[in-house]
Amino acid sequence: MKIAIIGQGYVGQTLSVVAAEAGYKVIGIDSNAELVSNLLRGESFVPGITKETLASLNVKENFLPSTNLELLNDCEIIVIAVPTPIDINRNPDLNYLVAACKSISTYAKLPSLIISESTSYPGTLRNVIKPAIEKYSDIEFQYAVAPERVDPGNEKWNLKNTTRVIAGLTDTATKTAISFYSNFCQNIYRASSPEVAEAAKLLENTFRQVNIALVNEFSNIMSSLDISANEVVEAASSKPFGFMKFLPSIGVGGHCIPVDPEYITYFARSKGISSPLIETANKINFERPTQIIDRIEKYLGFKLIGKRIQIVGIAYKSGVVDIRESPAIELIHKLRNIGASVSWHDPVVKMWLDEKSTLLDPSVDLGLIITPHSEIDLSVWKNSKTTVLDLSATSQNLGWPRIL
Numbered sequence: 001m002k003i004a005i006i007g008q009g010y011v012g013q014t015l016s017v018v019a020a021e022a023g024y025k026v027i028g029i030d031s032n033a034e035l036v037s038n039l040l041r042g043e044s045f046v047p048g049i050t051k052e053t054l055a056s057l058n059v060k061e062n063f064l065p066s067t068n069l070e071l072l073n074d075c076e077i078i079v080i081a082v083p084t085p086i087d088i089n090r091n092p093d094l095n096y097l098v099a100a101c102k103s104i105s106t107y108a109k110l111p112s113l114i115i116s117e118s119t120s121y122p123g124t125l126r127n128v129i130k131p132a133i134e135k136y137s138d139i140e141f142q143y144a145v146a147p148e149r150v151d152p153g154n155e156k157w158n159l160k161n162t163t164r165v166i167a168g169l170t171d172t173a174t175k176t177a178i179s180f181y182s183n184f185c186q187n188i189y190r191a192s193s194p195e196v197a198e199a200a201k202l203l204e205n206t207f208r209q210v211n212i213a214l215v216n217e218f219s220n221i222m223s224s225l226d227i228s229a230n231e232v233v234e235a236a237s238s239k240p241f242g243f244m245k246f247l248p249s250i251g252v253g254g255h256c257i258p259v260d261p262e263y264i265t266y267f268a269r270s271k272g273i274s275s276p277l278i279e280t281a282n283k284i285n286f287e288r289p290t291q292i293i294d295r296i297e298k299y300l301g302f303k304l305i306g307k308r309i310q311i312v313g314i315a316y317k318s319g320v321v322d323i324r325e326s327p328a329i330e331l332i333h334k335l336r337n338i339g340a341s342v343s344w345h346d347p348v349v350k351m352w353l354d355e356k357s358t359l360l361d362p363s364v365d366l367g368l369i370i371t372p373h374s375e376i377d378l379s380v381w382k383n384s385k386t387t388v389l390d391l392s393a394t395s396q397n398l399g400w401p402r403i404l
């Protein structure tokens with residue numbers, strides 16, 4: 001069966017590979033020509049998708065990355081995996097989603113099953129995707145949602161062994177979507193409606209956002225005692241029930257945790273319902289980089305103005321090149337705004353705007369570890385007298401003061 005996946009980022013590529021391995025002929029559509037030609041050359045930025053993976057799929061034969069929308073015409077299943085970010089007012093931006101719908105309505109010619117894996121608020125499939133496609137097409141498509149839960153770089157939980165929540169607008173759509181995912185997902189959860197599935201995805205990430213905000217707030221309180229909330233969390237984690245470990249951090253990043261809760265608060269506002277807990281959690285995590293500067297100054301006993309500072313790791317988490325919403329970037333901006341001279345070292349991200357990753361520098365006034373990718377060798381700092389603080393959200397003890 002020939003299928004198309006619109007959007008070849010973290011989510012779309014991961015699904016393309018797994019579906020092609022399961023025997024589907026996969027067309028991987030992306031509007032980014034450079035990304036497509038990289039994939040055709042066997043190069044991917046997604047952790048776990050190696051040259052060997054792409055070679056074994058026989059790229060072009062079983063997985064054809066392309067910008068050519070005409071290839072949608074005879075696909076029996078079309079999966080949407082485009083970004084659903086927030087706009088400058090932190091409201092949902094569904095422009096990519098609507099553009100993908102327009103492509104489907106213009107180019108798809110079979111009564112295919114349209115599946116959205118993109119995260120959005122409840123009712124998006126029914127009230128945004130379906131009408132956007134039907135606006136330009138008379139074809140009677142089927143519609144389902146199967147929100148992606150992939151955690152790029154996670155070696156234990158992947159697309160195959162993470163239960164997939166699925167629901168269609170009709171019984172036929174649900175059954176066809178379940179039969180598709182059953183070919184490569186070990187467990188399927190059938191939700192009673194697309195709205196339940198869409199809301200479940202938002203609840204999962206809002207749960208993380210709120211709990212991270214809780215430990216971050218706890219970390220502020222613990223600083224008055226000069227103790228690290230990390231140690232408190234470790235101690236609390238010894239309880240085998242009723243507690244789940246979240247680590248304090250300089251904020252949250254990526255395309256999910258800082259973004260998805262904004263989708264649910266937007267939805268709540270549109271229904272005239274207040275959601276103060278989620279809004280406060282968003283605010284706490286959003287303000288974190290500014291608070292951290294105060295915390296660092298208090299701990300070190302001097303102001304950071306005019307100091308030479310190097311940040312280690314600017315990706316939003318270890319092992320990925322993704323810098324979307326990265327709090328490390330926010331911290332760099334804030335430190336530069338107060339007059340510090342900031343360089344950064346990240347051998348995974350390598351480039352950010354027109355700045356290049358710099359070598360680890362033992363002569364800086366302060367080193368800040370934010371995202372310690374496994375590729376990073378910290379021995380230069382270990383073997384020098386550089387003042388270093390560990391601000392990473394990891395249980396690993398890197399050997400420097402952890403002030404969060």
Ligand SMILES: NC(=O)c1ccc[n+]([C@@H]2O[C@H](COP(=O)([O-])OP(=O)(O)OC[C@H]3O[C@@H](n4cnc5c(N)ncnc54)[C@H](O)[C@@H]3O)[C@@H](O)[C@H]2O)c1
Nearest residue numbers: 007008009010011030031032082084096099100118119148
């Ligand atoms: N990244 C994650 O870990 C993750 C996990 C679960 C769910 N999600 C959700 O999955 C969706 C996709 O996220 P992602 O991280 O894969 O995004 P991404 O930015 O990595 O990839 C999206 C791709 O879609 C392409 N694109 C955008 N509009 C297009 C269009 N109209 N036609 C063709 N291609 C188009 C972009 O060029 C890009 O390559 C989002 O809704 C996100 O919230 C992401």
